[in-house]
Amino acid sequence: MSAERPTEATEESGATAASGGAEPAGGDGAAPDTYDVIVLGGGPVGENVADRVHAAGLSAVVVEHELVGGECSYWACMPSKALLRPVTARSEARRVPGLSDAVAGPLDAPAVLAHRDATVSYWKDDGQVRWLDSAGLDLVRGRARLAGPRRVTVEGGRTLVARHAVAVCTGSRPVLPDVPGLAEAKPWTSRDATSAKTVPGRLVIVGGGVVGVEMATAWRALGASVTLLVRGDGLLPRMEPFAGHLVAESLAEAGVFLRTGVEVREVRREAPGGPVTVLLDTGDEIVADELLIATGRAPRTEDLGMETVGLAPGAWLDVDDTLRVNGVTGGWLYGVGDVNHRALLTHQGKYQARVAGAVIAARARGIPLLETDRWGAHVATADRHAVPQVVFSDPEAAAVGLSAAEAERAGHRIRVVDYDLGAVAGASLYADGYRGRARMIVDLDREVLLGATFVGPGVGELLHSATVAVAGEIPIERLWHAVPSYPTISEIWLRLLETYRGD
Numbered sequence: 001m002s003a004e005r006p007t008e009a010t011e012e013s014g015a016t017a018a019s020g021g022a023e024p025a026g027g028d029g030a031a032p033d034t035y036d037v038i039v040l041g042g043g044p045v046g047e048n049v050a051d052r053v054h055a056a057g058l059s060a061v062v063v064e065h066e067l068v069g070g071e072c073s074y075w076a077c078m079p080s081k082a083l084l085r086p087v088t089a090r091s092e093a094r095r096v097p098g099l100s101d102a103v104a105g106p107l108d109a110p111a112v113l114a115h116r117d118a119t120v121s122y123w124k125d126d127g128q129v130r131w132l133d134s135a136g137l138d139l140v141r142g143r144a145r146l147a148g149p150r151r152v153t154v155e156g157g158r159t160l161v162a163r164h165a166v167a168v169c170t171g172s173r174p175v176l177p178d179v180p181g182l183a184e185a186k187p188w189t190s191r192d193a194t195s196a197k198t199v200p201g202r203l204v205i206v207g208g209g210v211v212g213v214e215m216a217t218a219w220r221a222l223g224a225s226v227t228l229l230v231r232g233d234g235l236l237p238r239m240e241p242f243a244g245h246l247v248a249e250s251l252a253e254a255g256v257f258l259r260t261g262v263e264v265r266e267v268r269r270e271a272p273g274g275p276v277t278v279l280l281d282t283g284d285e286i287v288a289d290e291l292l293i294a295t296g297r298a299p300r301t302e303d304l305g306m307e308t309v310g311l312a313p314g315a316w317l318d319v320d321d322t323l324r325v326n327g328v329t330g331g332w333l334y335g336v337g338d339v340n341h342r343a344l345l346t347h348q349g350k351y352q353a354r355v356a357g358a359v360i361a362a363r364a365r366g367i368p369l370l371e372t373d374r375w376g377a378h379v380a381t382a383d384r385h386a387v388p389q390v391v392f393s394d395p396e397a398a399a400v401g402l403s404a405a406e407a408e409r410a411g412h413r414i415r416v417v418d419y420d421l422g423a424v425a426g427a428s429l430y431a432d433g434y435r436g437r438a439r440m441i442v443d444l445d446r447e448v449l450l451g452a453t454f455v456g457p458g459v460g461e462l463l464h465s466a467t468v469a470v471a472g473e474i475p476i477e478r479l480w481h482a483v484p485s486y487p488t489i490s491e492i493w494l495r496l497l498e499t500y501r502g503d
Helices: 044-055 070-074 077-093 109-119 126-134 190-195 210-221 241-254 346-364 404-409 425-430 459-471 489-501
Strands: 033-040 060-064 138-141 144-146 151-154 158-168 172-174 202-206 225-230 257-260 264-268 276-280 285-288 290-293 297-299 333-335 388-391 396-401 414-420 437-443 448-456
Touching (some): 044 060, 044 070, 044 126, 044 158, 070 077, 077 190, 126 138, 190 210, 202 276, 202 285, 210 225, 210 388, 241 437, 333 346, 388 459, 396 459, 404 414, 425 489, 448 459, 459 489
Parallel strands (some): 202 290
Antiparallel strands (some): 144 151, 151 158, 172 297, 264 276, 276 285, 414 437
16 A cells, blocks of 8 residues: 555654754664654554654654554554445445446455455555655664663664653554353454455354444455354444444344344364354354454553553553553653553544644653643543544444433433434435434533434545534534535434424
């Protein structure tokens, strides 16, 4: 792929007197390399931190032991969406008069997989490395470990020292539950599911969250017989309940076998690459060719030398709103992205990186008072108040801010406003039989939006308008003057506002 350049170049400038290029290379007994900032992890989050501090005049080095570009570029966001886009495009085209007959056949699975491979540059990071070089950022390959305050060792004997900050941007990894026989059965994790070279005949997926739902959507459309097992009573439990219900209906119509309220008690696989048997707490057994476990993630902090700075290896990093790790003497350690467990989403990690980069640069310049008011330049406020997420299922589910239940638990006095997305003129033109639903959560005391949820084909592109409204705390009376174009699905805003006003 072409290198993904971190966005929005910083306006900060003016390095400290201690800033500048790296000192002569260390390792093998030589003097350590010294940089203003050391970034552990070369994914989108680490790239953005390094880019921001470098643009502010600080020297930075990125340490990465896998592919530069990280999980999102090669095993998560990009390959999964490459698999899903043909699925949703065909589904929508089948509901457009004059086009439906032309797309009546099955997907060309080899072509979809080939496009996926091209999207991830065949798991080569040359383009990303070229971007780092063009941005003036150094790259060190290898596994890194903290070795005390501001000190990092890299396998092979090299030592790096940071003048100002070390940013841990190592992300998260999938974890396997403690189920007898599971580890020995070598199940798929999310990485295997997005990089598989062939379509399995029978696939069992455990987990009803984003990964489980998206991979069930993709592999069923590509020809696999898919069984989705969920411990709870529905899908997408972090969203409004209707989101999971609508997605579950669509998956069932596509031929996915969904079972809720069940747990896996044991897994058996007699031979490597052979069939796998999944035993449920109900006593049922399911035989499949592959088993995908999508039930949780853990931080990649287990082998980073956290104990050398008084932190627990393998734990999530507890950070303040400036992304600085709590409990570390001197305040030089930052945890950015998944490792801090605030919002495990690539776009939120990049947002945090922009904030952390500004914070590190400001502190390096000795600015005495940071902008830490609620929506200030040096705090990651959106992680708590305006987190957007799109599930690229068929239909899509998109949400930002608080759900109704979350708002009530937080003590807000709210009104919930629902509307049928299929009743909007733009939806009827988008596809015959369009099914969807929209909800907004209004804070009655301040008359602003606390959250919004959309479910339906193509609603991912609706979400940013809701994100702007939530993050901007735009009064309802002002939103009334934001006129949506006709005939678009975005007219849903008018319908929600009319319903709220009683028009």
